[in-house]
Amino acid sequence: MNAIANYFSDLCESIGRGWNRFWFTPVDPLPLSVLRILAGCVAMYYLASYGFDLQRWFGPGGLLPAEAVRRLLGVSEFSPVEEQEAVFHFSYLYFTDSPGALWVMHGLGMLVAVLFTVGLFTRITSVLSLVAVLAYVHRGPMIAGPLEPVLTMVLFYLCFGPSGQYLSIDQLLRRWRANRNVAQQPDAESLPSKSVAAGIVLRLMQVHLAGLYLTMALTKLAGPPWWDGEAVWWLIAHTESRLVDLTFLHRSPFVLDAWTHAIVLFELLFPLLIWNRLARPLLLIVAVIMWGSLALITGLVAFCAMMLVANLAFVSPETVRSAWNSCCRSSDEVKAATKPTSANKVAAG
């Protein structure tokens, strides 16, 4: 009896230690800053792409009038009572269809995304960027695609971490304030400070992304084409969506079958093997090839790019830091090489 109790006690302790190590190990926030810039760029593109069609979608006489969306969601006052259910598609874009007001709201949304990307008032602009993107997602849920859940997921987690710690205007402002204040040591800022919040945020992104990969794999396996190897052909056959015409591959059924199975296998293995330190670089390289090829045959460029951005959550902070340091070093070397020395000046004179 004692042995069983000891076993469960050890088990609980071990799980607890593992849990704490997994979630609460402080890490360098630099990867979060990189993710902020890249996710911010995708968010800017997402919002800017509505700029071409803003009035056409949501303006007076738009393609998606607010009442039509409410009816499709079953929340209109005109919807039958049995079809009405509580939905939570809140968006400030429902409040008006006036062109002027729409442009002001769109402009503010874009401004917030730009500020977030450059890292100004990051704590606030991260939340506002998420609100801006969600406003468009909820205003037209029927025209949202696979990009939106990945983009909002990354933006959501970035709200909780110190994503403006590096590569941001916030960092420059902090340095400027520190330099102004003589009592503070300016060098203290340049040392990488580890953060528990950054660790939690990166872990949350990793777990969420692994779950998303698994969902993608299982969703695919719910249909026969992903079992019988035909799926990639059916994607290639979308003449109105694809970016390149690969129909000549009909002569190579082996390639089509292998490609189909490779996609499913990759998506199934990713959530399992990505936690292995040795397998991780390989999986991340394969991910670049897979999402690149899928972008070409499906035309889902923004979604595939966002998946690659989200995959960066798995690149270790040490790798990001060393890559950043080597970038800085090489740029310093270039500066030093191009800086005119006194000897050069004399020679030039």
Place this chain on the structure above:
Amino acid sequence: MPSESVRSSTTENQPGARSELFRGVISLLIFIHLFCVWVGMSANVGRSALQARLLSRLRPYTQLLNFDLDFTPYHLTHATMLDVDNRIEILPEGLDAADADNWIVLPDAVYPGGLQYKRQQRLADTLAFYAESEDYAGFIAQGVAANYLQQRQIRPAQIRCRRHLLQPREAPTGTAAEQNPNDPLYFEVAYAANVVVGRDGRVSVVKIDEASQVAQPDSNTN
């Protein structure tokens, strides 16, 4: 090998992880959040009664923050009628429906990899999806017709949604018509409606039920 006490004291000293209470609260929040995310993701394709009930309870969180995938097509294709390209076509008043060039096509002829194109394509997909439901398809068709009337000053006479069917793998070795992915053979009308513009400018649509009432393309359309 470090002893248990040494390891735990090292962890205790790490900045941020100040107390067990802090960790406990954060752990609980992480667990609840991941549970909501898992429910939202696992119910993406088919959902059991339990999943549906859980989702409806968790909706204030999962739907608001877009964690509820809600049938997002992450499968990319299952080669069903729901997985084909769709297009909405508008026939301006006074033009011959038999001439394929007279129909205005949505999505516009823009870069197919852009979000602008994809959104218009998804609107067409939504119309094709609801084609059997007169009400829902009507809301979308009405919106599109009103848009062309009010924003583009084009008075629509008819609106339809056509499915662009996919070539099977053996098609490139078939007949000339089968080899051409834009042959009328690969098009199918999912929904068609006459557009009625009232004196007050209000637009309504009247679904055309019989296929014979729908103008069929007589030549290649792109």
